[in-house]
Every structure is written in structure tokens, then in C-alpha cells.
Amino acid sequence: QAVVTQEPSLTVSPGGTVTLTCGSSTGAVTSGHYPYWFQQKPGQAPRTLIYDTSNKHSWTPARFSGSLLGGKAALTLSGAQPEDEAEYYCLLSYSGARLFGGGTKLTVL
């Protein structure tokens, strides 16, 4: 079974930019993995930020963007806000089955 990898933790300064990545043990992540990005704050259900690599929901703040970068899926946060401090998860699809990454704890400090 594939393994989806994320940075365990990252720190960004308020107003700064940070990129979270999502890799696959099977090789390069492509649009065919339909990458998703989720934000989860303590005690809350996850909230989807990005689907199908780069598509945003109506509630996704404009400062978040999704892309493919160097064989991985990437979530870029430009202009970090204190409220962006959270756990971020990616999800990849493998011919029907889905796998989450282990999550990245993002600290805004």
C-alpha cells in the first residue's frame, strides 16, 4: 500500500509565506491523484480547502492555493494569519482508494 508523506511541522511568521507538500511513495504526485487539502483545528471537524489539485471552495481564503511542485502536491499559504495555525492534511486517490498524509502542524509565530 502506498504511503502519503507530509512535513510533520512547519512554522511561518505572520504575513509570511509557507508551502506544505504532499508526496507519494509510489512516485510523482499527478493531477490523477486528485489531491485534496484539509485544515483541522482542535476539537473541530476537518474543512476542505483545496480539491483536485488547485480548486477552491467558496469558503477557502484567497491566501491559500494548491499546485503540483517538484513531483508533489503543494499547498501555499501567502500572507499567513494567526487563525491559520492548525493541522493540515492532504489526501490522494489511488484508483478508488484514498489515503491521507500524516498531517502538518502549522504554527504561525
Add this chain to the structure above:
Amino acid sequence: EVQLVESGGGLVQPGGSLRLSCAASGFTFSSYEMNWVRQAPGKGLEWVSYISSSGSTIYYADSVKGRFTISRDNAKNSLYLQMNSLRAEDTAVYYCARAHFDYWGQGTLVTVSS
């Protein structure tokens, strides 16, 4: 307003069974694929299962294959997860989530312990 409400969680002994339900409202349930996702206490998210809008296509995570069964009743706007041969490692909050994971329920806690 889209709403997903899970129920059926609780305490069960190892080897036991439990059936989770997810009641959907605010959208045409029969038109949407659905998923179950779980989260063990203090741990990350784990995708559990997927079912197509008609129920004809189903996928499971390897960790639950052969023990869990996903199903739906479009007439009742409901999604189900039948969980058999439960293990301690199945202890988690179980969420139902719509198609592109755009809407999630609040979750129901399943605790497997003797």
C-alpha cells in the same frame, strides 16, 4: 443548508459489532458519492470507505477490508457503516463526508474496549 449527522457510536467489546448511520439533509443525497473517514484520539485522519451515488461502486481501506461494510439507502437519505470484528485500533471518531469532502458531519465516537 447541507447537514450530515452521524449516530450509532458507543462502547463495544473487541470482536463486537456496531452500525453507524449518517443522516443527510439539505441536498439531493442520491446524486452524491459519500465517504467515511475516522480519526483515532490524538491521531491523524484515516479514510475508511467510499460509496458511489447508486451504491454500485465501493472501496475500502486495507485496514477495514473484510470487516466493514458501507451501504446507503437513497430513499431514506442515509449512509451506513456496518463494523464487525472490531479491534482496539478501530477506536476513533467516525465522520461521514460528502463526495468531494466538501461537507462533513460532526462525528460519532466509537470506543472498542473490554
